[in-house]
């Protein structure tokens with residue numbers, strides 16, 4: 001089985017979010033970038049398929065040279081090879097078109113992406129990719145097993161979960177549950193050394209069009225000061241929630 | 249031309265999000281000077297949609313579509329959009345809507361914006377405000393395609409009543425090869441789910457152990473709320489994983505979020521800060537949650553929560 005794991009390169013959650021150029025660009029000054037957490041769960045599950053079922057695992061990112069350290073980290077975790085499509089990720093559709101080309105050229109059977117990236121939170125790329133390459137698609141995926149071309153997956157739904165059967169070729173929108181946090185691997189020295197020898201191929205983009213454009217960013221209005229209520233006067237909280245906040 | 253809205257139902261009854269997206273569709277239709285058409289799957293009585301601005305309902309009744317299938321539902325919605333000459337399609341941010349929307353976008357060469365929190369600021373260019381960076385910012389996004397899909401955030405726009413009536417007609421779209429078969433569905437019943445809840449009561453490690461969750465459940469019960477927890481609480485096995493909220497758990501966009509014995513770590517807040525009103529109960533006045541909340545009580549949950557339950561019961565009795 002040939003697996004492709006899509007890696008989105010995102011600011012760590014603890015980063016300060018600021019914008020420049022008249023609030024049109026994300027300010028990357030001092031921001032630490034990481035593998036999107038949903039992708040890390042997927043990559044770790046892919047390692048299981050590699051070790052237990054002899055699958056090969058490549059990782060891909062659509063982005064500029066600045067994303068290479070993130071791809072190297074994925075190699076250090078254990079992926080065999082990395083691909084970077086050398087173009088800015090302008091919108092979900094444009095990224096999906098680039099990924100579709102990579103999947104077709106590489107003949108991948110299983111594509112593991114994340115249910116959403118934590119920067120843009122679009123939740124678009126995996127579904128659009130599946131639509132473009134006419135593969136089956138399961139998102140919010142919390143369990144994945146493959147035997148031959150038969151697949152059993154569990155999807156989180158509102159208020160529960162759903163077990164489905166499907167077949168390869170398949171695109172997954174993964175999340176925690178595919179593996180648990182305790183299964184995540186911190187790259188060790190040997191992994192990091194080996195990652196330096198592994199191929200990181202830069203490919204040029206295909207022509208792709210965008211459908212949406214970011215016009216401007218805004219920060220939420222500053223929050224008013226918290227109202228503290230005396231623990232001996234809990235009734236006051238009930239009154240405030242009813243009369244002021246109007247939520248009960 | 250009409251605005252098309254996908255109104256979700258569960259066992260024939262419309263979900264609250266369906267009424268919210270219908271209200272949103274009505275606002276967009278008014279902006280564009282057109283009408284609202286809803287598409288429903290195996291819903292029985294669709295007349296209620298008229299009260300939320302829907303003019304016409306396309307009723308799909310097909311036993312093959314009894315359980316949700318993203319590809320088949322997307323295909324049906326695409327067929328309806330073509331039939332109606334629709335330029336704008338409205339969906340919710342439920343797990344199902346988020347699943348089908350990207351497939352629908354590819355079917356129709358439509359641009360899609362998810363997590364939209366307000367009515368379009370302009371319909372030409374079509375511009376919407378969506379959340380980004382896990383609710384730490386908003387992004388104004390222009391959708392430049394002929395057909396546009398808007399995914400509306402839960403509880404952001406609200407349900408708006410509208411006196412009208414909806415005509416209904418049967419619609420029989422062709423069903424593609426499903427590709428995916430649902431083997432089983434495992435859903436909690438008789439309990440408010442985090443996804444649907446307007447109020448969420450959440451407990452953290454400050455509650456010391458699973459045996460102390462009785463008061464959390466009772467508080468939720470009085471408020472008609474769903475229960476949730478912080479990540480360590482589910483990692484420790486005190487509560488099921490399905491209750492874990494935050495960056496790596498379920499997102500919460502409730503009207504009221506009550507955090508009890510939760511410190512307010514950034515990864516926790518990232519998942520819940522789309523909630524409108526936040527209340528924190530914590531013994532430590534330095535806990536970061538006090539910076540994120542609207543109302544707070546510095547106090548011991550084991551004393552405060554039982555009092556709160558008592559006061560709320562009295563309040564409810566008066567209503």
Ligand SMILES: Cc1cc2nc3c(=O)[nH]c(=O)nc-3n(C[C@H](O)[C@H](O)[C@H](O)COP(=O)(O)OP(=O)(O)OC[C@H]3O[C@@H](n4cnc5c(N)ncnc54)[C@H](O)[C@@H]3O)c2cc1C
Nearest residue numbers: 452453454478479494495496509510511513515531532549
């Ligand atoms: C990559 C990553 C992802 C993460 N994702 C998530 C996530 O999705 N969700 C999540 O929740 N966390 C997540 N975390 C963990 C997060 O950083 C915190 O560790 C976690 O939220 C802390 O949980 P807590 O507030 O329940 O516990 P603690 O931080 O231990 O806080 C307990 C609080 O209870 C208070 N307390 C103690 N006794 C009482 C009492 N009697 N009455 C009232 N208050 C009391 C204390 O003052 C304290 O503030 C993530 C971490 C990482 C690194």
Ligand SMILES: Nc1ncnc2c1ncn2[C@@H]1O[C@H](COP(=O)(O)O)[C@@H](O)[C@H]1O
Nearest residue numbers: 006061062113114116117122123124125
């Ligand atoms: N630029 C990118 N390069 C590679 N994969 C991506 C990129 N952007 C998004 N993805 C994948 O698509 C998933 C969902 O992203 P999004 O649609 O942006 O929320 C991510 O978790 C990644 O797996």
